[in-house]
Amino acid sequence: MKQITIPLPDDFHIHLRQGDALREYAKTASLQFGRVLAMPNTVPPLTTPEQLKKYREEILDATSATAPHFEVYLTFKLNKNYSENELTELRKQGAIAAKYYPFGVTTNSQDGIKNIEDLYPTISLLEKLNFVLCLHGEEPNAFCLDREKEFLKHLSKLAKEFPNLRIVLEHISSAEAAEAVLNLPATVAATITVHHLILTLDDIIGDSLMPHHFCKPLPKFPKDRDAVRAVAFSGNPKFFLGTDSAPHTKEKKECCCGAAGVYSAPVAIPILITEFENAGKLELLENFVAGFGADFYGLPRQTKKITYIKENQKIPETVDGSVPLYAGTEILYSPL
């Protein structure tokens, strides 16, 4: 294959951060994606309609010159109970999903929740108002490689208690999570990142310590990566792209207490083309990056297109002050 034209991809899980960095991260994202769902674990967290309004304006301001078509959908942090009125106001400012972080499991989750049932009053309202619930599915006190598996009991319970609530288990990383989502009703879906399709724990600590591959949930055993690949390449509409592109400055990653997160936005789509092509599943790429996610969220499918050509692209050592996935190497596809 020499070139491929696909709808401009959607990213249903991205971190655009805040302040000056936001402008750069948003601009980079807007060149790769037509629409993104931005995560709320900024500092301070996104929890009010006023904050959402300002955040959206900042993102659109940063991207309007280079990508005027770029659309951003927002999440808010489910770190307390919200009233129906608050939820309605958040919706008016572009929120389509609430994001749940368990206490302490990832970047900026010190305000996370210790007992998900404490939030059932709000979760019931999310169901009523037709929001999506996005879950960071890791159990705080479990052993690091078991955290996702241990969380799955909460997922099953939520799906049962709130049968009309759409739930996304974010960035799945284990065979057990893939299996659970497969077996739960159609209201439960999962996002898949580029890095969890590619990496295992070996790529973080198997040889030299690779801080730029360190992220939550941790990439796990080869069997887990293979299970994630199997569902991604299956054409099952429950599984779609959410890159979890999570940039931190080079200094914050290369230090004695490094931050978790892989900066994948600059390379996500060319890498996915290669991965789907090598798996012999190129015909399924379009739905994975620009179909199933939109369908699940109830958004119209993207009509704009983008073409990638098979031409090597050298990935810089840093992009926007952060080290991207595949930094310093050549990847196979480039946007036309």
Ligand code: NCD
């Ligand atoms: C994310 C971040 O840095 O915001 N980090 C990560 O390792 N994935 C948060 C998250 O999605 O867990």
Ligand code: ZN
């Ligand atoms: Zn994330």
